[in-house]
Amino acid sequence: MTANINNDKLSEVLKLFLLPNYNVVSTTYLDLLLTHIADNKNEAQQYELLKNWIIEALNIWSQDDNKPCQSVGVFTLKLIGILSKDENYFYDIINNDIFNKIFKIFNLRNDDLSASMKMAYTSLLVDIIDHKIGRQWIKNTGIWIDMVKYAQLNPTMYVTRETQKFIYTMLAEESQDKVFCKNIIIAISEPIINNKFNGNLHGIDLSDVYEDQQNQICTTFDLITSIYDNILFKNMDNTIPDMFEELCDLTSRTVAFIEAWINTRLFKNIQTLWILICFYKLKKGLNHDKLIIDAEGWENYRSLFCHVQINLIKKNKIIDSLRSNKLALIYWKKLQTLRPFEMPHGHKFNHQNIALMITPMGSLLKRELMQNEFCKIFIDKLFDVTCQPVQRICYDLKDAMDKEKINAQYICKASIEMLIEIIDVMDRSTAVITFQSMLHTLNNFMPNSSPCMTKNNDINNKKKFTTQTIFDGDPIVDNPLILPTLLDGIAIMTDKFQFKWADCLETICVLTLAQGILNNPGAQPNLCVKALQLCKLSIQNFMPPNLALLVESDSNMNDIGTTLYKRLHDQNWEVRDSVLEVLTTIATISENKYPAFQDILIHHKFLTVAIDIFMNDGESYVRASAIKFIYITIKIDKLWNEELSNLNLPDKIITLFNNESEAIVRKESVTLIKELYIFRKWQKSMIDEMIKTMADAAVNDLHWEVKINALEFWRYFIKLQLQDQGMLDGCFPNVTFSKDDRKIVSLNENEIKRRLNKALDNMAKDNCLGVLISTLNDDCDFEVSKTSADIIKNLKDVLLKYKIDQPEPAELSLKDYPTIDTNYIKTPIVMKNNSHDNSAIKILDEIVDSNDANLLSKIYENSLNINNNNELKKIQKIINITRENFLCIILNTDVELFIDEKKKWLNNYTISFDSVLEDIITVYNQKGINNTMDCY
Numbered sequence: 001m002t003a004n005i006n007n008d009k010l011s012e013v014l015k016l017f018l019l020p021n022y023n024v025v026s027t028t029y030l031d032l033l034l035t036h037i038a039d040n041k042n043e044a045q046q047y048e049l050l051k052n053w054i055i056e057a058l059n060i061w062s063q064d065d066n067k068p069c070q071s072v073g074v075f076t077l078k079l080i081g082i083l084s085k086d087e088n089y090f091y092d093i094i095n096n097d098i099f100n101k102i103f104k105i106f107n108l109r110n111d112d113l114s115a116s117m118k119m120a121y122t123s124l125l126v127d128i129i130d131h132k133i134g135r136q137w138i139k140n141t142g143i144w145i146d147m148v149k150y151a152q153l154n155p156t157m158y159v160t161r162e163t164q165k166f167i168y169t170m171l172a173e174e175s176q177d178k179v180f181c182k183n184i185i186i187a188i189s190e191p192i193i194n195n196k197f198n199g200n201l202h203g204i205d206l207s208d209v210y211e212d213q214q215n216q217i218c219t220t221f222d223l224i225t226s227i228y229d230n231i232l233f234k235n236m237d238n239t240i241p242d243m244f245e246e247l248c249d250l251t252s253r254t255v256a257f258i259e260a261w262i263n264t265r266l267f268k269n270i271q272t273l274w275i276l277i278c279f280y281k282l283k284k285g286l287n288h289d290k291l292i293i294d295a296e297g298w299e300n301y302r303s304l305f306c307h308v309q310i311n312l313i314k315k316n317k318i319i320d321s322l323r324s325n326k327l328a329l330i331y332w333k334k335l336q337t338l339r340p341f342e343m344p345h346g347h348k349f350n351h352q353n354i355a356l357m358i359t360p361m362g363s364l365l366k367r368e369l370m371q372n373e374f375c376k377i378f379i380d381k382l383f384d385v386t387c388q389p390v391q392r393i394c395y396d397l398k399d400a401m402d403k404e405k406i407n408a409q410y411i412c413k414a415s416i417e418m419l420i421e422i423i424d425v426m427d428r429s430t431a432v433i434t435f436q437s438m439l440h441t442l443n444n445f446m447p448n449s450s451p452c453m454t455k456n457n458d459i460n461n462k463k464k465f466t467t468q469t470i471f472d473g474d475p476i477v478d479n480p481l482i483l484p485t486l487l488d489g490i491a492i493m494t495d496k497f498q499f500k501w502a503d504c505l506e507t508i509c510v511l512t513l514a515q516g517i518l519n520n521p522g523a524q525p526n527l528c529v530k531a532l533q534l535c536k537l538s539i540q541n542f543m544p545p546n547l548a549l550l551v552e553s554d555s556n557m558n559d560i561g562t563t564l565y566k567r568l569h570d571q572n573w574e575v576r577d578s579v580l581e582v583l584t585t586i587a588t589i590s591e592n593k594y595p596a597f598q599d600i601l602i603h604h605k606f607l608t609v610a611i612d613i614f615m616n617d618g619e620s621y622v623r624a625s626a627i628k629f630i631y632i633t634i635k636i637d638k639l640w641n642e643e644l645s646n647l648n649l650p651d652k653i654i655t656l657f658n659n660e661s662e663a664i665v666r667k668e669s670v671t672l673i674k675e676l677y678i679f680r681k682w683q684k685s686m687i688d689e690m691i692k693t694m695a696d697a698a699v700n701d702l703h704w705e706v707k708i709n710a711l712e713f714w715r716y717f718i719k720l721q722l723q724d725q726g727m728l729d730g731c732f733p734n735v736t737f738s739k740d741d742r743k744i745v746s747l748n749e750n751e752i753k754r755r756l757n758k759a760l761d762n763m764a765k766d767n768c769l770g771v772l773i774s775t776l777n778d779d780c781d782f783e784v785s786k787t788s789a790d791i792i793k794n795l796k797d798v799l800l801k802y803k804i805d806q807p808e809p810a811e812l813s814l815k816d817y818p819t820i821d822t823n824y825i826k827t828p829i830v831m832k833n834n835s836h837d838n839s840a841i842k843i844l845d846e847i848v849d850s851n852d853a854n855l856l857s858k859i860y861e862n863s864l865n866i867n868n869n870n871e872l873k874k875i876q877k878i879i880n881i882t883r884e885n886f887l888c889i890i891l892n893t894d895v896e897l898f899i900d901e902k903k904k905w906l907n908n909y910t911i912s913f914d915s916v917l918e919d920i921i922t923v924y925n926q927k928g929i930n931n932t933m934d935c936y
Contacts, residue, residue: 009917014053024071036913058101077120081127122162154219164226189248191220218269228276233334275327325353326418350430351385358437360415363398409481416489439506445475477522487530494537511538525572532578561600573619580625587632607643620662627668634675663703674713704781725755760883769886789899
């Protein structure tokens with residue numbers, strides 16, 4: 001039925017597109033419409049409707065001066081492409097001569113075709129080559145040449161990307177048709193084969209090459225690069241690279257162009273292709289039966305790669321050299337995914353490239369620091385894992401860096417950024433080498449008087465070395481370019497790989513290095529933030545051995561408290577915020593992993609300062625971080641007893657919540673109230689204040705995260721009420737201790753029902769049930785409804801487990817009851833099977849529509865002075881729902897189905913097929929025949 005309705009509306013919309021002068025300004029609706037059609041492409045009735053419309057439209061548009069607007073034309077071409085992806089539909093489209101008509105009507109093969117029409121035409125052909133029949137039609141008609149022309153002319157980025165996809169897909173799928181692939185390759189390579197220099201580029205002046213010719217050569221190399229990138233690593237047997245080599249001698253031409261362009265802006269257009277050709281040579285050396293590359297294949301790769309690499313270094317193109325190694329690591333990973341193998345000389349490929357990439361950092365190390373034990377061990381390690389040819393290139397690279405001291409910071413920054421870019425390509429051993437090199441570089445920024453990784457006898461010998469470096473003077477202040485990037489790199493690698501002592505000893509120095517930056521009075525705020533992030537990661541991952549063994553002796557942690565206290569008073573709010581994050585980490589670890597950290601928090605009065613911050617700081621993010629730090633400490637007895645218990649924390653946080661305008665602060669405030677309620681004991685008056693605040697937060701707050709955090713309070717509140725009635729770990733035991741009568745009682749079925757009813761009445765009295773129903777029906781925030789539904793479902797499962805929906809037996813056994821509470825020995829409501837029971841619906845409607853402030857006035861009359869409309873509006877939303885009402889609702893409602901339907905509606909109400917069709921029709925009816933669709 002729904003499909004028929006959609007087809008009727010679709011037919012109505014399609015008829016609009018045929019009206020004279022119909023125009024579409026925004027194509028958003030058309031794109032959505034195509035998406036829905038593509039999702040329903042196997043629906044035969046819809047296909048017939050669309051095919052008949054296309055035939056009718058083309059007949060109308062074939063007449064003179066009766067062409068559609070460009071947007072409708074684009075829509076039509078894309079629609080034909082979507083339908084053509086099905087082989088059977090494609091046959092039908094061919095038989096109805098649709099393709100010949102669209103070529104004639106839209107002049108698709110003209111050079112002056114608009115970019116939008118070129119994109120639609122390209123998308124159409126990309127869809128067609130999904131199947132063998134479509135590819136055969138492409139070969140027979142020869143229209144593939146249009147795609148080659150688009151790729152070489154590069155009309156727009158999107159057209160170029162799609163045409164490249166068309167070409168490499170055709171070559172990959174039709175690689176067995178040598179004649180066809182040969183024709184495509186020759187057409188692709190023509191600009192680089194027939195250039196005016198006939199392939200002899202050595203010693204030429206590129207200014208003699210016209211710009212349009214340069215652009216065409218660049219786009220040709222980009223196209224070949226795309227082909228290699230998508231074919232070379234597809235399988236082991238593809239012959240397309242062999243055909244490129246055979247037909248246009250691609251390797252020689254590429255190297256020639258590289259040497260001619262190496263000092264121009266055009267070099268990047270060919271650099272990636274050169275690396276891919278190197279890996280083509282390497283791949284040819286792979287034997288299907290062996291895990292080691294044969295010597296000839298490796299030598300072909302090595303000589304080609306090193307030849308251009310050395311030329312780059314000689315011409316001081318250091319960053320381009322680094323980029324080549326980055327690309328090599330990426331493609332090595334791809335080739336390894338295709339088939340694992342090893343280098344013939346026993347060294348790891350990754351280590352060779354990473355050694356070259358870290359050389360710019362190593363070349364700037366202070367001579368005196370290179371004499372310390374840590375550095376010597378690291379350098380020896382690098383010599384062990386690299387081969388001699390790579391070592392020679394590293395020395396050449398270092399010599400080039402010595403000549404480029406002005407650009408040293410820029411080169412090192414680029415090196416670190418590239419290392420971060422390939423972090424997902426690194427294995428752990430490669431990552432460790434990278435991490436070590438970054439730490440040794442960071443050590444250069446420390447004062448000469450106390451370098452972190454230097455022995456005392458080494459410091460005394462530092463006067464022997466007088467070489468000037470970028471780290472002379474105050475490097476933390478004088479090197480604003482490299483240091484932030486370096487700190488980012490160390491933090492990212494630490495977070496990614498979670499290094500430990502077993503990986504490298506340098507990890508134990510990270511905290512000291514970060515402190516060295518924080519203790520520098522000239523350090524910029526952004527550096528302090530990054531250093532604090534490093535402190536946080538160091539405390540999480542690199543705890544010194546004596547701390548891990550719970551030994552309180554001399555360690556890197558001795559001075560961290562003083563450093564953090566100073567920075568907690570920094571004028572920059574981001575620095576203060578970062579300090580609080582570090583303190584939160586310290587507090588978290590101090591609970592179980594290292595209790596001695598609690599002394600740092602107490603000694604420096606961090607808890608008192610944090611409370612002052614969340615009450616008075618001018619930046620909301622800082623206030624929120626301070627609250628988060630405090631609620632982490634609530635459960636730690638030592639911190640509570642010695643600091644927090646005397647600070648009147650509940651009153652302060654409730655006052656803050658009631659007066660706070662920033663949602664991020666209210667969100668954390670609610671969590672702090674929850675933690676205070678869970679872990680500490682309070683008088684009933686204070687508990688009542690907490691409950692009222694949490695009800696207000698869950699129902700009335702304007703931010704969904706505040707509501708969800710408040711609902712977590714109510715989740716625990718329910719758990720506590722059930723525990724008070726004897727439930728343990730979600731179940732009632734056979735016997736329990738009665739607090740009221742101070743004796744052990746048996747828990748049979750009737751007693752459990754009585755206790756559950758009592759718990760529900762307590763929840764109703766404190767507005768818990770009203771909060772749950774109100775938030776379940778929250779129309780503004782789906783996540784709030786979902787959280788409430790989860791809490792209700794869990795409670796419902798418990799109630800059904802103990803048959804709360806079934807009537808009690810007529811006779812009750814009283815022998816185990818200490819007393820008889822007649823309020824809870826009544827027959828519960830018997831629920832009907834109908835999930836849409838009228839009484840439940842009526843109650844829900846009353847909750848949603850209620851305007852009666854008197855529902856709660858009696859509850860609040862002793863503690864709340866209702867004297868203004870704002871307070872009235874708040875109370876109106878909090879419904880005093882009874883146990884009977886609540887049971888009637890939840891036992892007659894499938895809560896999961898309710899949430900699922902709400903989610904589907906939210907996901908689809910603006911972009912569903914029916915909605916899109918309706919919107920198009922509505923806009924047309926509102927604006928008449930001279931239609932302008934103004935979507936979004």
